[in-house]
Amino acid sequence: MDKIQLGEFINSIAGALEIKEGNQYLEVTVPPSLLYKLARQLREKEESQFDFLFCITGVDYGADLGVIYHLRSTIYDHSVVLKTRTSDRENPILDSVADIWHAADFHEREVYDLLGIKFKNHPDLRRLFLDNSWGFPLRKDYVDDVNIVTK
Amino acid sequence: MEEKEKIATPDELQEYFINMGPQHPSTHGVLRLLVSLKGEMVQSVQPHVGYIHSGIEKMCESITYPQIIHLTDRMDYLSAHINNEAVCLNVEKALEVDIPDRIKVIRTIMSELTRIQSHQLWWASFGMDLGGLTCFFYGLRDREKVLDIFEETCGGRMIVSYSCPGGLMYDIHPNFQKRVKDFIKYFRKILPEYDQLLSGNVIFHERSKGIGKLTKEDAISFGITGPSGRASGFSCDVRKHEPYSAYDRVHFNEVLLTEGDTFSRYIARIEEMRESMNIIEQLIDNIPEGPFTVKMKPVIKLPEGEYYQRVETARGELGVFVISDGNKNPYRVKFRSPNFCNLSVLDHISRGFKIADLVAIGGSLDLIIPDIDR
Numbered sequence: 001m002d003k004i005q006l007g008e009f010i011n012s013i014a015g016a017l018e019i020k021e022g023n024q025y026l027e028v029t030v031p032p033s034l035l036y037k038l039a040r041q042l043r044e045k046e047e048s049q050f051d052f053l054f055c056i057t058g059v060d061y062g063a064d065l066g067v068i069y070h071l072r073s074t075i076y077d078h079s080v081v082l083k084t085r086t087s088d089r090e091n092p093i094l095d096s097v098a099d100i101w102h103a104a105d106f107h108e109r110e111v112y113d114l115l116g117i118k119f120k121n122h123p124d125l126r127r128l129f130l131d132n133s134w135g136f137p138l139r140k141d142y143v144d145d146v147n148i149v150t151k
Numbered sequence: 152m153e154e155k156e157k158i159a160t161p162d163e164l165q166e167y168f169i170n171m172g173p174q175h176p177s178t179h180g181v182l183r184l185l186v187s188l189k190g191e192m193v194q195s196v197q198p199h200v201g202y203i204h205s206g207i208e209k210m211c212e213s214i215t216y217p218q219i220i221h222l223t224d225r226m227d228y229l230s231a232h233i234n235n236e237a238v239c240l241n242v243e244k245a246l247e248v249d250i251p252d253r254i255k256v257i258r259t260i261m262s263e264l265t266r267i268q269s270h271q272l273w274w275a276s277f278g279m280d281l282g283g284l285t286c287f288f289y290g291l292r293d294r295e296k297v298l299d300i301f302e303e304t305c306g307g308r309m310i311v312s313y314s315c316p317g318g319l320m321y322d323i324h325p326n327f328q329k330r331v332k333d334f335i336k337y338f339r340k341i342l343p344e345y346d347q348l349l350s351g352n353v354i355f356h357e358r359s360k361g362i363g364k365l366t367k368e369d370a371i372s373f374g375i376t377g378p379s380g381r382a383s384g385f386s387c388d389v390r391k392h393e394p395y396s397a398y399d400r401v402h403f404n405e406v407l408l409t410e411g412d413t414f415s416r417y418i419a420r421i422e423e424m425r426e427s428m429n430i431i432e433q434l435i436d437n438i439p440e441g442p443f444t445v446k447m448k449p450v451i452k453l454p455e456g457e458y459y460q461r462v463e464t465a466r467g468e469l470g471v472f473v474i475s476d477g478n479k480n481p482y483r484v485k486f487r488s489p490n491f492c493n494l495s496v497l498d499h500i501s502r503g504f505k506i507a508d509l510v511a512i513g514g515s516l517d518l519i520i521p522d523i524d525r
Contacts, residue, residue, distance in 0.1 A: 055487040074371055129200060
């Protein structure tokens, strides 16, 4: 499917979502409550079959924390980007997609480790690189007087 | 009366944990595997990473795009040139810069040389992990020849930093073409020796065939790319699917196998070295004339937006994801590193095998630890 067909298809299964034709991939903004349902449908529906989750990126947008999922179908060779945001910086919780794609297991642990976003129903949500005494270094308001030299 | 000493059967054995690493020679770096065992059968493997986490993604947020190039060398130090290229391609794509053919061809030749030397080192250390010390000498001897070519042209041997946004740091050395051709001639003759030493070795077959099987479905679901994924039949070669640089003008085969065991991961890499040599041979005599760099603005600022660039490193698909807010520093950079995903499958494919097989499986995935930790 090309970008336009894909956009129509996603609207038909998930209702009216904010869909932007990015410079490379189709970008779909999903509210956190719909994310898991849409991800599962995109994986399982015969027309889309997004079986390869190749990247999960956590982003600190300032007011919000967001997660970006890059999906591709190895059968049809089309790609889509799902974006979701939460405004709760104290206790951000999103649904885990680790039971849909195995790759999400490590990627979500990395996002939790560096940005502090928790994933509900993740099989083993522990910190990956850093130990528990650290803050969340990829947040923009992270302060570390000892290890980060600012000019 | 003497009580007969009871020998425990495997079902009665107690489960226990041992630490493999962080200083174990077969982990090729500081990777710690917490292995749960019953007897010598692996029950589960928990990788503990982060010993050399250096926060490259955080550092990228406070430096400029040309400076990022030098950090990417340090991630997967055996694919250093390909990592550089990924960032350069991403910046050039965002700025819509037209790159002359000369640069594209030189970058492609350098990428393939990088792939060959990386697979040589992998072959050397994989053979050594399984007890064949001669492999290590053979592999490193031949790798030196590629590193000498790098040294002459780039100044660096491993950490080359040869690409920069808009072209290359320097033009190729006048000897470059001759030395590359000499190397290809030499290595074509020497590669059958590799086969004699390991590929046809009965002990090696016993250690690797049927060990650590990975199905195609699992390879896709875990995101296993590169030779490890292609050994399971997952067609994931970015050079074929989304050609970049000069890959659209060369003919080569994507090495696809179906078994998905340790042996086919081995064969996939050996065959890839042959394909890399084919690619270099097609290009080395036809390097177009022209400038080796395009004039770029002194301060590179990417337009606001999100840019994703995929390249095929020696170990799989590297993704560079840049979110720009229009400044000279990126707002967020994410490196989707192939080793990070390849590590995640280790637990899944080594369950039920012996601990000695874990060494073979880990070696066949060809993990580079700084690329996992970043």
